[in-house]
Amino acid sequence: MSKNTTGNMFRVTTFGSSHGKALGAVVDGCPAGLELSREDLQAELDLRRPGTSKISSSREETDEVEILSGIFQGKTDGTPIAAVVYNKDADSSAYEPFKNKPRPGHGDYTWTAKYGHYDYRGGGRGSGRVTIGHVIGGAVAKKILELLQIRVVSHVTQIGEIKANHVAYSLVEEYSQENIVRCADQKTALKMEEAILKAKAKGDSLGGIVETIIFNPPAGLGEPVFGKLDADLAQALMGIGSVKGVEVGFGFELAKSTASVTNDEYYFEKDQVRTTTNTSGGIVGGISNGMPIVVRMAVKPTPSISTVQKTVDLKKKEEIEIKIKGRHDPCICPRVTTVAQAAVNMVLADHLLKGGFIHPCRL
Numbered sequence: 001m002s003k004n005t006t007g008n009m010f011r012v013t014t015f016g017s018s019h020g021k022a023l024g025a026v027v028d029g030c031p032a033g034l035e036l037s038r039e040d041l042q043a044e045l046d047l048r049r050p051g052t053s054k055i056s057s058s059r060e061e062t063d064e065v066e067i068l069s070g071i072f073q074g075k076t077d078g079t080p081i082a083a084v085v086y087n088k089d090a091d092s093s094a095y096e097p098f099k100n101k102p103r104p105g106h107g108d109y110t111w112t113a114k115y116g117h118y119d120y121r122g123g124g125r126g127s128g129r130v131t132i133g134h135v136i137g138g139a140v141a142k143k144i145l146e147l148l149q150i151r152v153v154s155h156v157t158q159i160g161e162i163k164a165n166h167v168a169y170s171l172v173e174e175y176s177q178e179n180i181v182r183c184a185d186q187k188t189a190l191k192m193e194e195a196i197l198k199a200k201a202k203g204d205s206l207g208g209i210v211e212t213i214i215f216n217p218p219a220g221l222g223e224p225v226f227g228k229l230d231a232d233l234a235q236a237l238m239g240i241g242s243v244k245g246v247e248v249g250f251g252f253e254l255a256k257s258t259a260s261v262t263n264d265e266y267y268f269e270k271d272q273v274r275t276t277t278n279t280s281g282g283i284v285g286g287i288s289n290g291m292p293i294v295v296r297m298a299v300k301p302t303p304s305i306s307t308v309q310k311t312v313d314l315k316k317k318e319e320i321e322i323k324i325k326g327r328h329d330p331c332i333c334p335r336v337t338t339v340a341q342a343a344v345n346m347v348l349a350d351h352l353l354k355g356g357f358i359h360p361c362r363l
């Protein structure tokens with residue numbers, strides 16, 4: 001059993017692997033009449049692709065996308081939108097030593113326990129490269145969100161122990177695009193970059209925190225009790241490789257406080273109900289309340305590091321040591337911002353359709 005499809009009405013199926021022929025996605029359930037071009041998908045893929053900065057993997061992939069179906073005269077036609085990206089710089093030779101020798105921190109052993117084998121060439125379907133499918137699905141979803149002026153922005157707020165200072169939400173998108181760490185606090189971004197390069201020089205890696213803000217969501221998104229908006233967002237974000245924690249609003253901080261401090265009190269802004277604070281992160285009872293939605297995720301340090309690590313030889317049944325070569329991000333947080341946006345876009349598009357905010361057949 002495996003699961004490669006997400007969503008109920010806006011359904012995205014992804015396919016492909018790190019060192020296979022291609023990766024991509026099939027988006028079904030997108031209403032007809034949505035303006036969509038190859039460039040819309042390419043712009044998002046360019047933000048995710050490796051080899052673009054000194055703190056990302058040096059794998060040289062242009063990740064050029066081709067749309068195979070679902071578009072007629074520049075608009076979606078209501079049929080499945082299939083899009084594909086061919087692998088061009090897959091170098092499997094660096095992975096030969098990891099045959100039958102699961103790399104610590106990767107899914108190699110757990111895939112073997114489940115399926116009886118794993119794709120030792122870069123992790124196959126367990127690789128970060130499969131998020132190309134997320135980004136394609138998210139790029140289509142983004143166009144649906146734009147119809148309602150909903151905008152999703154992800155940025156890095158922490159790398160290792162280094163925390164960014166708070167930046168006004170209205171400035172986060174612009175400021176975080178001005179540095180390679182994708183952190184809105186420019187000064188701290190430089191310190192983060194230094195820390196990542198230091199870890200890389202030592203053959204090590206770093207993790208961090210990526211925050212996603214949803215601007216201008218309508219009140220009423222979410223399907224209690226098994227399709228709550230916060231639950232669906234958490235599932236989507238936890239599904240991204242290397243994400244080990246998700247919190248909504250003040251999240252784990254709420255556990256330390258009291259309701260007299262943390263309850264978000266209501267007031268009227270013209271005829272709109274708003275809250276004076278937003279500790280709930282814009283979701284109460286599993287349903288959006290119209291305030292900005294804020295979700296943070298903890299990203300673990302990139303597992304492939306070049307220091308010596310202990311593992312086992314599954315064939316010879318002995319304990320061994322390995323040293324990982326290959327091209328890896330010393331910290332994946334900057335590139336994961338694009339994937340987080342895509343994952344959140346897909347959840348929102350699905351909820352907009354389920355909630356009746358968008359007509360399911362045509363615009």
Ligand SMILES: Cc1cc2nc3c(=O)[nH]c(=O)nc-3n(C[C@H](O)[C@H](O)[C@H](O)COP(=O)(O)O)c2cc1C
Nearest residue numbers: 106107126127128241242243302303304328329332
């Ligand atoms: C966009 C993206 C890029 C990634 N790049 C790498 C990489 O270069 N090297 C690596 O070891 N892990 C990388 N990962 C992380 C692994 O895929 C992930 O940690 C691994 O599959 C184990 O899954 P888990 O951490 O969710 O348990 C990447 C993940 C994402 C989302």
